[in-house]
Amino acid sequence: MVAIRLPDGTEREFEEGATAREIAASIGTRLAQAAVAAVANDVVVDLDRPIEPANDAPVALRILTPKDRESLDVLRHSTAHLMARAIMRLYPGVQLAFGPTTAQGFYYDVLSAGRPISEADFPAIEAEMAAIVRAAEPFERFSLPVDQARAFCSDLGQKFKVEHIDTELHQYGVLSFYRQGEFVDLCRGPHIPSAAKAGAFKLLSIAGAYWKGRADGPTLQRIYGTAFFDKKELDAHLSRLEEAKKRDHRKLGKELGLFTISPMVGSGLVLWMPKGAIIRGVLESFVKDELIKDGYQPVYTPHIGKIELYQTSGHYPYYKDSQFPTLRLLSDAALALVELLESGSGDDAAQRKLLTDAGIPESMPRPVADATGESASESYWDLNPAGRVEYVERCGVAEEYLLKPMNCPHHIQIFAAQPRSYRDLPVRLAEFGTVYRYEQSGELSGLTRVRGFTQDDAHLFCTEDQVRGEFRATMELTRRILAGLGLTDYRLRLSKHDPSDAKYQGAAGETWRRAEDDIRAVLDEMRLPYDEASGEAAFYGPKADFIVRDCIGRQWQLGTVQLDYVLPERFKLDYTGADNHPHRPVMIHRAPLGSMERFFGILIEHFAGAFPLWLAPEQIRVLSVSDKTADYARGVLDRLLEHGFRAAIDHRAEKIGAKIRDAQLEKIPVMLVVGAKEAESGSVAYRDRHDGDQGSMSLEAAIERLETERRERVVRHVVEASATPEDHGSEQHAY
RNA sequence: GCUGCCGUGGCUCAGUCGGUAGAGCGCGUCCUUGGUAAGGACGAGGUCCUGGGUUCGAAUCCCAGCGGCAGCUCCA
Numbered sequence: 088m089v090a091i092r093l094p095d096g097t098e099r100e101f102e103e104g105a106t107a108r109e110i111a112a113s114i115g116t117r118l119a120q121a122a123v124a125a126v127a128n129d130v131v132v133d134l135d136r137p138i139e140p141a142n143d144a145p146v147a148l149r150i151l152t153p154k155d156r157e158s159l160d161v162l163r164h165s166t167a168h169l170m171a172r173a174i175m176r177l178y179p180g181v182q183l184a185f186g187p188t189t190a191q192g193f194y195y196d197v198l199s200a201g202r203p204i205s206e207a208d209f210p211a212i213e214a215e216m217a218a219i220v221r222a223a224e225p226f227e228r229f230s231l232p233v234d235q236a237r238a239f240c241s242d243l244g245q246k247f248k249v250e251h252i253d254t255e256l257h258q259y260g261v262l263s264f265y266r267q268g269e270f271v272d273l274c275r276g277p278h279i280p281s282a283a284k285a286g287a288f289k290l291l292s293i294a295g296a297y298w299k300g301r302a303d304g305p306t307l308q309r310i311y312g313t314a315f316f317d318k319k320e321l322d323a324h325l326s327r328l329e330e331a332k333k334r335d336h337r338k339l340g341k342e343l344g345l346f347t348i349s350p351m352v353g354s355g356l357v358l359w360m361p362k363g364a365i366i367r368g369v370l371e372s373f374v375k376d377e378l379i380k381d382g383y384q385p386v387y388t389p390h391i392g393k394i395e396l397y398q399t400s401g402h403y404p405y406y407k408d409s410q411f412p413t414l415r416l417l418s419d420a421a422l423a424l425v426e427l428l429e430s431g432s433g434d435d436a437a438q439r440k441l442l443t444d445a446g447i448p449e450s451m452p453r454p455v456a457d458a459t460g461e462s463a464s465e466s467y468w469d470l471n472p473a474g475r476v477e478y479v480e481r482c483g484v485a486e487e488y489l490l491k492p493m494n495c496p497h498h499i500q501i502f503a504a505q506p507r508s509y510r511d512l513p514v515r516l517a518e519f520g521t522v523y524r525y526e527q528s529g530e531l532s533g534l535t536r537v538r539g540f541t542q543d544d545a546h547l548f549c550t551e552d553q554v555r556g557e558f559r560a561t562m563e564l565t566r567r568i569l570a571g572l573g574l575t576d577y578r579l580r581l582s583k584h585d586p587s588d589a590k591y592q593g594a595a596g597e598t599w600r601r602a603e604d605d606i607r608a609v610l611d612e613m614r615l616p617y618d619e620a621s622g623e624a625a626f627y628g629p630k631a632d633f634i635v636r637d638c639i640g641r642q643w644q645l646g647t648v649q650l651d652y653v654l655p656e657r658f659k660l661d662y663t664g665a666d667n668h669p670h671r672p673v674m675i676h677r678a679p680l681g682s683m684e685r686f687f688g689i690l691i692e693h694f695a696g697a698f699p700l701w702l703a704p705e706q707i708r709v710l711s712v713s714d715k716t717a718d719y720a721r722g723v724l725d726r727l728l729e730h731g732f733r734a735a736i737d738h739r740a741e742k743i744g745a746k747i748r749d750a751q752l753e754k755i756p757v758m759l760v761v762g763a764k765e766a767e768s769g770s771v772a773y774r775d776r777h778d779g780d781q782g783s784m785s786l787e788a789a790i791e792r793l794e795t796e797r798r799e800r801v802v803r804h805v806v807e808a809s810a811t812p813e814d815h816g817s818e819q820h821a822y
Numbered sequence: 823g824c825u826g827c828c829g830u831g832g833c834u835c836a837g838u839c840g841g842u843a844g845a846g847c848g849c850g851u852c853c854u855u856g857g858u859a860a861g862g863a864c865g866a867g868g869u870c871c872u873g874g875g876u877u878c879g880a881a882u883c884c885c886a887g888c889g890g891c892a893g894c895u896c897c898a
Contacts, residue, residue, distance in 0.1 A: 194893095206827075294893030295825025302895045306825045309893065337891095341833080350871095350889050406898055493898060527823050527896060536897080590898090625898055644897090713855040740854075741861085748859035762857055772858075780858055 089138055090145035098145050104137040108280070111150045121152040123284060124161045124277050131157050133228055133277040153316035160188045165226060165279040166216075166288045166314035167193040172270035173215035174310075178204065183272065184247040184298055184307050191324075191640065192313025196296050198247075204308055209290040216288065219268070223283035227266045228276060236262040240273055247298065248273045287321035288314035331639055336691035337533040343696050343754065345704075346534065346687070355531040355538030357684050362704035365733065366690075367683055369702050371519060373800075374543050374568060374680065381564055383517040383545055388497035390521055394487040399657055400496040401626060403489060405590070411525050411538075414488040420444035421483025428476050435468075438475075442467065447482045494520035495651075495676060498546040499658050502672075507662035512672065513549035513557055519683070520544045534688030535643055541683045547675040548660070554673050558650060559609045565633060565646045565679040573802035574693060577635045577645070579615055581606055584629065585622030598652040603629045606650055625676075627653035633681075635689055645681040645689060650674075697754040697776065700793070701800045707734040707793065708755045709771075710746045712762030714738075719766035723759060723786060730790055732797075751776065759789060777803060 088100045091110060101110060107125030111118045111134075122134050126149040128141060138146055151158045167186040170193075175181055180200030187193065197204070204212075231239055233252065240248040252273070256262060265274045267282065279285065289312060296309035315321040332338070340346045345363035352358060359367060375385070394413055397403035403410065417425065424441040427433040442449060450466035467478055491497065498516045507514065521541045530536050549557045569577065583603050584591040591599075606629055610617050617631070624630060630649035636642050651674040654660075661669040680686040690698075700706050707727055711720035720736055727734040737746045743760060750758050760772040764783070771789050773781040784792075795801075 203826075292892060293826065296894045297824080300895070302824065306894080308826075311893085354889075400898095402898060409897070495898090522898095524897080529823060529825095529894080530896065532891090627898075639892095649898095710858085712857055715855070740856095742854095742856045743858060744856085745860055746858090751859055758858085760858065764857085774858065 089140040091138065091148045092145040094147075094149050101138070103140070106135050106137055107132065107148065107150060108134040110138070110148060114150070118150055118152070122150050123153060123155075123158040123279055124151045125149060126151060126157060131161065131277050133226075134280045135225075136228060136277075159315070161277055161279055162285060162316060163188040163193040163314045165282075166285050166312065167195045168226070168265065168267060168270070168272055168274070168278065169216050169219050169282060169285055169288075170212065170290070170310065170312060171195050171197070171272065172219055172267060173212050174199075174204070175270060176215055177208070177211060178202075180244070182247055183245055186272075189311075192291065192311060194309050194311045196298070196307040196309050198305060198307050204293060204310065206290075206293055213288070213290055220282050220285050222268065223281055224268045225281045226278040228263055228278075229266065230261045230263045233257055233259060233262055236264070236273065239264070239271075243271065245273075284316075285314065286316055287318040288312055289321060289325065328639075334692045334695045335533075335639070336535075336637070336688040339691050339696040340534070340688075345691065348533075353538070354528065355526060355536070357534060357537055357539070363687065365704040366698060366702050367687065370572075370680070370683070370686075370690075371543070373571065375517075377564060377568055377571075378515075378517050378545070381515070381560065382513075383515040386498065386501055386516045386518050388491075388494065388501070388518060388520060390491060390523075391488045392491050392497060394489055396496045396500075397489050397492070400493075400499075400654060401657060402492055402496070405626065406492060406524075409524050409526065410492050411490045411523050414490075415480075415484045416486040416488075417480065417483045418445050418485035421447065421479050421485070424479050424483070425476055428472050428479070431472070442479075445479070445483045447479060451478070451482060490523040491520075492522055492524050494518060494522060494542060494544045495546055495654060495674070496658075498544075499654060499660065499674075502546075502548050503658065503660055507548070507672075509550055509662055509664050509670070512662060513547050513553055515545055515547045517543075517545035534684045534691075535637060535641075537682075537684050540685065542678045543680045543683065543686075544676070544678050547677070548655075548662075548672040549675065550662075550664075550670070551673055554605055554650070554675075555609055557675055558605060558648060559613065561648045561675060561677045562609060562613060562615075562631060565648060565677065568679040569633065569646065571800060571802075572690065572693075573699075574635065574690075577633045579610065579617035580623065580632045580634055580644075581610065581617050581619045582623030582625075582630045582632055583619055583621050584624040588622055590626050591624070599629070602650045602652055606631050625649055625651075627651045628674075628676075630676075637689060637692055643685060643689065645686055646679045647677065647681060649676040651676060698756070699800070699802045700756040700796045703754070703756050704733065705735055705753070705755050706732050706797070707757045707759060708750045709734065709736040710743060710750065710758050710760045711736070711738060712743050712760065714740070716761055716763060716766045720761045723761055723771060726786060726790065727759075727793075730794065732793065747774065757793065 089103055089105060090098060090100055092098045093114075107127070108119055108122060111122045124134055125132050127138055127146050129147070131151070132138075138148065140146065151161070164187070167188070171183055171186055174197060178199045178201070182198040182200070184196035184198065186195035233256065237249055237252045240252065252262065262273060263275060264271055265276060265278055291311045291313060293308055293310050295306050298304040298307055313321070313324060315324065340363070343362060344360050345366070346360055347358045348354070348356065349358060378385075391414065394403060420441050424438060424445060427437065427441065439449075447467075449468065465478070467475060470478055497520070498518070501516055502514055519541050521539060523539045526536060526538055531538070547557050547561065569575070581603070584599055610631060623632070628649055628651040630647050632644045633646035634642050634644050655671050655674055660672055662672055664670040698704070709720045709724045709727070711717050717738060720738070724734055724736045737750065739746065747758060747760075754776065756776050758774040758776075760774055765771055770783045770785050772783045773789050773792070775781055
């Protein structure tokens with residue numbers, strides 16, 4: 088007998104081997120009909136699998152119906168199987184890789200034997216899936232010992248499954264399979280009992296993916312889809328996706344004239360248009376005001392720095408691949424020699440003298456990279472003129488600069504420029520510093536992933552005793568700034584090092600552990616929920632990251648606060664302590680917004696382009712009902728400008744309805760409509776973008792209202808930052 | 823970087839079988855002076871991404887490059 092405890096607390100006994108379906112049936116036929124799967128002691132199981140008795144205690148059993156959140160994952164995973172089955176029918180010889188569920192649906196990675204699958208094939212695949220659903224065959228589970236399972240997959244010709252067994256599953260004694268008609272797949276389950284339960288599904292997109300994420304491995308086709316129990320839910324989901332697209336910052340940025348990216352300038356290099364620049368300027372002032380309150384000191388530093396600076400900091404050559412190539416300047420003698428060679432004149436003696444002047448040896452060890460296998464060194468004199476020029480350009484570099492990939496080395500030089508006492512600490516140096524990183528072309532995306540961006544950066548130099556207090560203050564500053572912009576839908580991540588990653592070599596120490604403990608302590612003290620992620624730390628230290636989603640559900644790191652014991656060591660920074668001995672300071676790197684570009688992108692989507700009054704590029708538009716009141720409208724505009732508002736006037740020969748519509752579409756927060764009535768009484772008809780017509784009021788009253796809204800930085804009608812409310816499953820949410 | 827898809831007026835998109843390009847919006851001019859989300863007429867505007875190739879002939883077919891999108895990989 089197996090003892091079962093139901094959610095209402097009642098306990099009942101069933102025959103050994105009883106299935107969840109049978110138990111459901113004993114409760115009620117309707118429950119059994121609606122059942123999709125079950126949860127036995129917190130594990131989701133198939134409806135038709137016998138319930139395993141637990142040691143002594145009764146098994147806590149819950150029957151899942153389409154109303155339960157867990158059911159959706161089961162359905163989607165099963166729908167992935169249906170899709171794979173349909174694809175197998177239409178594309179014989181397809182190799183199946185992985186087919187999991189996601190927060191939004193499911194995908195299956197496949198490798199087709201012949202013609203690749205394209206989106207044009209979706210209708211055919213969906214039709215085949217529909218036919219499979221109509222056939223309503225059951226999902227049948229069976230198990231095989233691991234060696235038989237391997238042979239079975241091998242017989243099926245599924246080499247990815249075989250490899251998966253060999254590399255990861257071989258330690259399990261028994262592996263489970265699911266059979267659905269002619270289709271069998273290695274799978275842990277659970278599944279819906281029958282294809283008949285699958286109802287509303289849609290294939291969404293297709294993209295490349297690597298087998299087990301390895302870029303050197305074969306490229307698979309990943310086919311995305313989603314599924315719901317109810318067609319209405321599917322339609323609602325699809326229309327939500329459509330809505331989300333309308334909020335895409337790339338689309339809104341173009342429509343509202345906020346920014347542009349020109350291939351002539353370069354991919355990932357953002358051009359801020361006047362309206363976008365206004366918003367950025369307001370944001371920067373907002374942040375600066377907060378920084379001053381917290382004792383930060385503004386600094387400015389250049390966009391480039393000598394290569395030696397980054398060699399000391401460790402940024403170069405670690406991150407050589409993600410940096411723009413260095414700027415190499417030849418010495419005068421080397422330049423003269425190149426000129427000489429290119430002019431074709433110059434005897435050996437002249438060349439030898441210039442080589443000496445330039446400090447270039449006459450023979451060099453051959454670089455390993457282009458070693459052709461023969462000689463281990465190359466001599467200047469063995470080369471033809473073109474080769475000699477190349478040689479000189481390679482060896483005659485007097486100075487080498489790097490576009491800065493980070494601001495910290497520059498700020499460190501400011502700290503190090505004068506002797507520091509413990510009394511001076513903490514020193515907090517802040518700058519909107521522009522940095523350049525050569526991101527892979529496939530990574531670039533609107534404003535959220537770019538190659539040149541400005542961080543709202545600052546570096547704090549403090550004593551060990553001050554670390555926790557300063558770290559906490561920076562966390563609070565970040566939260567304050569984000570909250571001021573109405574951004575609260577983020578999660579926090581404690582990014583730790585990964586001991587097995589070469590990037591953190593030398594990180595295996597007491598200081599790293601202490602730094603991670605410090606951050607954890609502050610987060611706990613502030614009662615902030617967070618999750619921890621290994622391998623996400625910067626190479627110089629662990630960090631606390633603020634992560635938000637964009638309108639299509641992608642997650643981005645915005646604000647970050649990082650603790651650093653490494654760079655002060657590398658740069659041998661010190662301050663004089665109370666004991667009159669030198670001590671090493673600790674650094675905190677922090678950027679509440681992260682980068683202006685990415686933050687702006689997220690903010691556009693957050694407000695769906697409808698910026699609050701204090702941020703809006705054009706805050707107020709005066710709409711004259713007709714030309715007859717144009718002069719009065721002009722007077723109203725002047726008063727607004729006097730009060731420091733960004734206002735404009737619409738004097739087109741259009742009807743008032745058209746002017747309102749256009750202002751509305753341009754997302755102008757406030758419209759002041761003026762006609763004969765208003766001109767007569769010195770009033771304005773106040774129209775709010777969100778709340779509509781507010782009626783007439785005196786111009787003074789309107790200005791008063793506007794000033795209040797601006798001063799208090801009122802943030803209203805914030806659109807949910809996530810377009811995906813039905814999020815569930817594997818995603819972790821700290822909130 | 824990899825895989826797939828895409829590239830036509832400022833924007834969104836049509837464009838048949840290979841035969842020198844079209845709509846709506848926007849823009850300009852004129853008419854209209856209208857009270858809370860689109861008044862009317864006329865007009866301008868195109869190197870069909872770039873470069874090769876096939877062809878009597880290419881927006882259309884092929885190749886390469888550039889750019890974009892989705893995903894993967896990466897992200898100090």
